[in-house]
Amino acid sequence: MSQIFDDKRQQEIEAYLQKKMSQEEVVNFEEKLTNDQLLQEDVLLQESLQDSFKEDNWATLTNDSDNQELQELKKTLRSDPFTEISETIREVGADYEKKKDTKDRRIYYRMAIAAAVLLLCALPFFINSQSSSVYDQYANWETLPSLREKGDTQAAIIEGESLYISQKYKEAIRYFKDTIDASDPYYSYALMYLGASYFQTENLEKAHQTYNTLIATNSLQSSYGYWYKLLMYLKVENTEKANEMLTLILSNPDNYNYTEAQKIQAALQSK
Amino acid sequence: MEETEKYLNGLIHNDRKVVASIYETFFPKVKSFVLDNKGKEEDVQDVFHDSLMYLIVKHKESPLKVNSFEAYFFTICKNIWRRTLKSNKNRVMNHDPAHYVDKEADLGLFILEQKRLEFYQEKFQLLSPNCKEILGSYFNGMSYEDILQELDYTSVNTVRQRVFKCKAKIIQLIKEDRKYRKLKR
Numbered sequence: 430m431s432q433i434f435d436d437k438r439q440q441e442i443e444a445y446l447q448k449k450m451s452q453e454e455v456v457n458f459e460e461k462l463t464n465d466q467l468l469q470e471d472v473l474l475q476e477s478l479q480d481s482f483k484e485d486n487w488a489t490l491t492n493d494s495d496n497q498e499l500q501e502l503k504k505t506l507r508s509d510p511f512t513e514i515s516e517t518i519r520e521v522g523a524d525y526e527k528k529k530d531t532k533d534r535r536i537y538y539r540m541a542i543a544a545a546v547l548l549l550c551a552l553p554f555f556i557n558s559q560s561s562s563v564y565d566q567y568a569n570w571e572t573l574p575s576l577r578e579k580g581d582t583q584a585a586i587i588e589g590e591s592l593y594i595s596q597k598y599k600e601a602i603r604y605f606k607d608t609i610d611a612s613d614p615y616y617s618y619a620l621m622y623l624g625a626s627y628f629q630t631e632n633l634e635k636a637h638q639t640y641n642t643l644i645a646t647n648s649l650q651s652s653y654g655y656w657y658k659l660l661m662y663l664k665v666e667n668t669e670k671a672n673e674m675l676t677l678i679l680s681n682p683d684n685y686n687y688t689e690a691q692k693i694q695a696a697l698q699s700k
Numbered sequence: 701m702e703e704t705e706k707y708l709n710g711l712i713h714n715d716r717k718v719v720a721s722i723y724e725t726f727f728p729k730v731k732s733f734v735l736d737n738k739g740k741e742e743d744v745q746d747v748f749h750d751s752l753m754y755l756i757v758k759h760k761e762s763p764l765k766v767n768s769f770e771a772y773f774f775t776i777c778k779n780i781w782r783r784t785l786k787s788n789k790n791r792v793m794n795h796d797p798a799h800y801v802d803k804e805a806d807l808g809l810f811i812l813e814q815k816r817l818e819f820y821q822e823k824f825q826l827l828s829p830n831c832k833e834i835l836g837s838y839f840n841g842m843s844y845e846d847i848l849q850e851l852d853y854t855s856v857n858t859v860r861q862r863v864f865k866c867k868a869k870i871i872q873l874i875k876e877d878r879k880y881r882k883l884k885r
Contacts, residue, residue, distance in 0.1 A: 611839075
């Protein structure tokens with residue numbers, strides 16, 4: 430393999446891309462970049478590789494007027510046949526939303542009536558549930574995000590999901606460990622199920638480790654890790670650690686189950 | 701396969717009924733994905749529209765060979781949304797709220813970026829299972845320390861060496877391919 434991959438050069442590229450260089454080092458490295466085309470090419474390639482494979486990132490190209498292929502594509506997209514198709518899609522989309530809105534409203538009224546009836550019947554249950562623990566109220570291990578429900582039957586984790594649903598937790602653990610790797614597009618989902626399977630087999634240490642990995646993926650699903658760790662701390666009544674998780678969840682309204690976390694925090698404070 | 705052809709041919713022939721049937725079947729899933737991943741209602745229509753346009757351009761260029769329309773279409777929607785999030789992030793970082801949007805340029809760039817991604821994925825598949833595992837973790841932002849724990853290596857240095865070697869391998873595979881020169885970087 431060429432000298433390009435010698436350790437020092439690799440370490441420099443990595444430190445540069447991960448912004449781990451001092452101001453002075455950046456200046457020196459960028460000077461090197463302007464004089465070394467091969468190094469420039471390597472940095473760009475590694476950057477685009479990294480961004481391409483990271484689930485919550487994307488490797489973009491620049492809108493360059495010298496890019497002939499891009500100019501051709503723009504011309505195609507602006508041509509009559511394509512603008513006509515584009516308009517059809519927009520119109521059908523608007524019709525779909527309109528129809529859906531009317532349907533939703535009808536369903537809403539029916540549900541509102543049904544809910545009122547249910548509320549009257551279920552009042553005794555609600556009174557009882559006030560005395561159950563916070564954990565019992567919020568634990569949702571049975572309803573992990575389902576790719577099957579989302580209709581993605583192509584995803585490799587479907588089989589693991591089925592094992593988990595049929596409570597074959599040990600088989601689920603084996604399946605996820607053997608078949609899913611970090612390059613799988615649904616790696617984060619697999620980690621959710623793997624962690625939950627460890628939890629169900631009472632291997633809490635492994636469950637925590639798995640959710641730490643999920644958090645470290647820094648993907649769109651990372652915050653699920655905080656939630657499941659929170660549940661485990663609530664289960665063992667470790668309020669201090671549970672509060673730490675709550676702080677993390679509540680640091681960003683986009684985090685999974687943000688509203689539920691607010692309620693849990695209020696419930697813990699009122700105890 | 702039959703269904704895939706029905707959808708793709710309907711799309712390139714501007715068949716309203718086919719477009720409506722695609723909306724009925726796939727819109728809810730795409731909507732829940734975008735909303736679950738920091739998106740708003742108004743973003744969903746754009747993602748859906750651009751993904752369909754992507755399929756049309758590609759299928760007109762040369763007939764697409766995909767086993768499952770649903771899986772392929774969803775992957776494209778997901779990648780268009782990844783791109784949107786990245787562009788929004790760049791705009792905030794560059795303090796550029798009144799960004800001028802050239803829709804055709806955006807879609808054109810996405811088409812080229814997706815092509816490059818598929819090329820990288822093809823090369824990634826040629827790596828050893830061990831390289832795929834360790835590079836997958838590394839590219840997804842795991843630190844050397846986390847990889848050490850997760851994959852049972854003996855030291856951080858071993859992990860680092862392995863990552864470097866696997867990275868070198870994929871770069872070599874990419875550069876050896878003639879297509880690499882044609883892909884704009």
